[in-house]
Amino acid sequence: DRNEVRRFFKVVLCLAVTKADEFFKLVDESKSGKVACREMSRCLAPYLDKNYRPEADEVLAQEAAARAERDREKELKGYWELIGTRAYDKGFRSVGQLMLQMDKDDNGQLDRKEMRTFLTQYVHFSQQTADRIFTLLDVAQRGSVSAKEIRKRLEPYFVKVLRDPGHHVADWRSAAAAGG
Incomplete structure (x- = not known):
């Protein structure tokens, strides 16, 4: 003491x-x-x-920070998969449509309330889980996270594979020439 x-x-x-x-x-x-x-x-x-040796402490601190970051990313990856899948199941067909619903004030940032509201209403997460996700994302503890970053993380769940038009139209060149 x-x-x-x-x-x-x-x-x-x-x-x-x-x-x-x-x-x-x-x-x-x-x-x-x-x-x-x-x-x-x-x-x-x-x-x-x-x-x-101060460098030994520094190395240990760096290793601990790297481990914590890996754990954080792993936990977030599981959440992204759930969010993307559940949002798609709820009828969201594009990440843009999803972001319009998340970022209500359209300022490019999501605060805890916006994130919590979306995750509880549309994805059916508990308030605690929604807050946990926000805390994992808000590493700098600024009280907001970038909508652009969220968009980047969720985009893979809404990307459609482009197919050769020949799969849809038997002779797509003649259909294009005919204006159809």
Whole structure:
């Protein structure tokens, strides 16, 4: 706790209580008034461990971030498949039609409310699931996500395969020449 940190700073490091309090504020990220030993050792390692390598922490942090991003993308992919399939089943035949329904104010951004409304009304997700999807998309925590990005992710569910006109008309060249 804070008093233990103060004693440590005073007795071991010969530093003032104000320095201990500043340090404690930095380490106590949860503002609980207590700091776990692991947090403390992580913060002090660069100064107390002769073998400390900051690049090792950086590599671990990068690996953790990459793992988290892969997990996020995997979870989102499952949601995109459900959204695309259910929206198509609900009668949406183009991603443009879908986006008109999602982005009601047509500002190119979807806020949590717009996303929640669409996902609960048309795709029949729970409010919690709709909010989870929004949170996964709003990585920067700006309170909105790009409609363009959503469009890009949902487009594969609405793309129609173009076929050779010969499959539809026996002699398509003569039909085109005849104006039909």
